[in-house]
Structure formats: structure tokens, C-alpha cells
Amino acid sequence: MPRTPKFHRETALNNALKLFWRKGYHATSMKDIEEEMDMRPGSIYAAFGNKEALFKETLEKFAVLATEEFEQTLAQSSSILQGISLYLRNIAVMTSNESPTKACMLVKTLLEFTPEDKTFSEPAKAYLDEFERGFTDAFKLAQQRGEIGRAQSPERLGRLLQTNVIGLRTMAGRGLPQQQLESLADDIIARIIPAS
Template structure:
């Protein structure tokens, strides 16, 4: 039996990611998954395992994509702070136009499950901590370049950035105009980046 090309597996996973992102874990049925992925139940189980395993894989994929988006924004600018600002503005544009839902999939999952649901809550906590560390490292780099003062705490700024990103995505759920979201992104960067 020939192997399924990797492209098709990635396409199916991306479709599942969008479905879970839009509906959440509990509201998504196996029938929904079959239709969205255009796969039969046996093929889904063979390729991804059960619903829980598939969901966890989509969380991992979401985390990887979001991390890559942040790194790409930083790479496009000569200044770390300009890269962070671009990332925030990109969130405003993306949430207003093409995301399955404006809210962060990790935060939606965190709110959907109780801390006792460790099979789901612990991976999400781990991904969020990873992003906080990523933001902290960006501010450390900015500090090394002299973009922020040496008295500033990259750890505090990283956590503050994460908090504001969650807030920006939540505001996007209110379906406010894109221009207003972009202005909010500018306001966030202006308030959390201290003067050198």
C-alpha cells in the first residue's frame, strides 16, 4: 500500500487545526472531524490516533506556527522592538481577516479545560510558558542592543507582552474595525516598551 504523501497529511492536520480552533475540543464531533479533514474514521485513526491525540497534535502545530510568525516578524526588522511592533500589527490584521476565530487557540483551550484536566491543561501551560520565554529572550536581545534600558526587566516585559497579546486577540473577538485593532497594537507597544 503506498504511503500518503506528507503534503496531504499536513493539509488534513491544518484543516483539523482550523476546526478545533473555531469550535473547541468538546463542541467538535468525530463527524465534524471526518468532514473537515475529508477522511474516513479508519484513516483518521491510522494517521493521527483518536480525537484527543489529534487535538494535541493540532495544539502543537498551532504553537509551532505562532512561534514561526513571531520569529519571522523579528527577522524582518533591524530593531527587535520594531519586530515586536510588526508582530502585534500582524495579529491585528490576521485576526480581522483570516483566523478561524480571533482568540488564541491556546487561551481558548486553557479556558475550556479545568486545571484538573491535566492531559490538556498541562500541554497548553507549557506552550504558553514557551511563548513567554520567547518574548523574554526578545527583550533580552533588545536590551543587549541598547534598545531598552539596563534597568528594565526582560522577564517582566515578556509577561506583559504576552498579557497584552491575549488582550488584543480578545478585543478582536468583539469584531471591532481592523484600523482600531491596529491602533490598539500601536498603543500596546507604546505602553509596554519603556524609554531607554
């Protein structure tokens, strides 16, 4: 039997990611998965394994996409600090059409599962650790380029940025008016982006 082309597998995986992101693991039934992926149960198991394996793969996919989004934003900016500011503003202006939910899928996963349920909580924590390292590395590069002073701690700034990204996404999930979200992003930028 010929293998499913990668494009179709990626499309199915993206559909599963959107479903899990929107509903969470427990509220998503196999019937939901079949309908969202437009696949029969046997095909899903052959391509992705069981529901648990599929969910883990969607978590990984989410982490990759989120990392790429941050890196692309930095790459298109004239400075690291400008890129970080743009990244925060982009979160504030995201529409519901661009994502199934404005909340971070990894944070939603941590809230859905207890710390004892390491099957899903541990990968979510590990991906969040990777994001924090990415933010820290960005501030280290900004420091090397002279955008922030040597007295600043890239590690503390990276953790502070991650905390505020999570908070901003959570506030967006509350349904705050667009103008308030953008003002909140500007307030976060004013407090996070340090003076040289």
C-alpha cells in the same frame, strides 16, 4: 499499504487545526473531523490516533506556527523593538480570512478545560510558557543590542507582552472595528516598548 505522503498529512492536520480552533474540542464531533479532513474514520485513526491525540497534535502545530510567525516578524525588522511593534500591529490587522478565530487557540483551550483536566490544560500552559520565554528572550536580545536600558527587566516585559497579546486577540474576537483595534495596538506598543 503505502504511507500517506507528508504533504497530504500536513494538509489534513491543518484542516483539523482550523476546525478545533474554530469550534473547540467538545463541540467538534468525529463527523465534523471526517468532513473537514476529507478522510474516513479508519484513515484518521491510522494517521493520527483518536480525537484526543489529534487535538494534542493540532495544539502543537498551532504553537509551532505561532512561534514561527513571531520569529519571522522579528527577522524581517531592523530592530527587535520594531519587530515587536510590527507583531502587535499585525495582530490588529488580521482578517477573519487568515484564521478561523482571532482568539488564541491555547487560551481557548485553557478556558474550555478545567485545570484538573491536565490532558489538555497542561500542554496549553506549557506552550504559553514557551511563548513567554520567546518574548523574554527577544527583550534580552534588545537589551544586549542597547535597544532598551539595563534597568529594564526582560522577564517582566516578556510577561507584559504576552498578557497584552492575549488581550489584543481577545478584543479582536469581540469584533471591535479595525480602526479601534489598530489604535489599541498603538496604545499597547506605547506602554510596552520602554524608553532606553
